[in-house]
Amino acid sequence: MPEPIRVRGSVVVPEAELQWRFSRSSGPGGQHVNTSDTQVELRYDLAASAALPEVWKERALERLAARLVDGRVLVVRASEHRSQWRNREVAAARLASLLGEATAPPPKSRRATKPSRGMVERRLENKKRRSEVKRGRGPHRGE
Numbered sequence: 001m002p003e004p005i006r007v008r009g010s011v012v013v014p015e016a017e018l019q020w021r022f023s024r025s026s027g028p029g030g031q032h033v034n035t036s037d038t039q040v041e042l043r044y045d046l047a048a049s050a051a052l053p054e055v056w057k058e059r060a061l062e063r064l065a066a067r068l069v070d071g072r073v074l075v076v077r078a079s080e081h082r083s084q085w086r087n088r089e090v091a092a093a094r095l096a097s098l099l100g101e102a103t104a105p106p107p108k109s110r111r112a113t114k115p116s117r118g119m120v121e122r123r124l125e126n127k128k129r130r131s132e133v134k135r136g137r138g139p140h141r142g143e
Contacts, residue, residue, distance in 0.1 A: 005092050007099045013051045019043040020088070025079040039079035040087040042095055047072035052103065060102040067098075074098065 004012040022037035046052075046060055046068065061068070069075055076098070078090040115123075 005096045007096060007103060017049055017051060022084060038082060038084045038087055040091045042076045042091040044074045044095060045072055046074050056103040060099060063102040
């Protein structure tokens with residue numbers, strides 16, 4: 001692939017840090033299917049990468065721990081298309097998406113807030129009104 005994989009912003013994974021493997025895809029095909037290696041496996045050694053900032057690398061290693069092989073290598077496979085080139089593009093896009101999500105900063109924590117007095121009163125008033133509506137339905141017993 002001529003262009004490097006963009007993670008986020010100006011951070012890119014250079015081609016030198018990627019390992020590509022090709023094999024025969026399973027599934028439907030034509031006469032050409034038994035001879036062409038269209039399935040793509042893209043391997044990226046996340047722990048040894050120099051492309052990612054150290055903080056991002058630690059975050060990604062922690063978040064992608066279940067997907068990593070030997071605790072360090074991220075493997076992405078693609079075999080949807082009958083063309084090796086299209087499968088390479090899909091695998092690269094998947095890797096970029098995974099790394100982008102894994103290196104994203106954690107969301108800001110929610111600050112607890114108290115409902116306003118007016119909001120509490122409106123809620124209670126609505127509950128009383130609803131209760132009256134429901135009590136007005138059906139037969140009245142005990143009154």
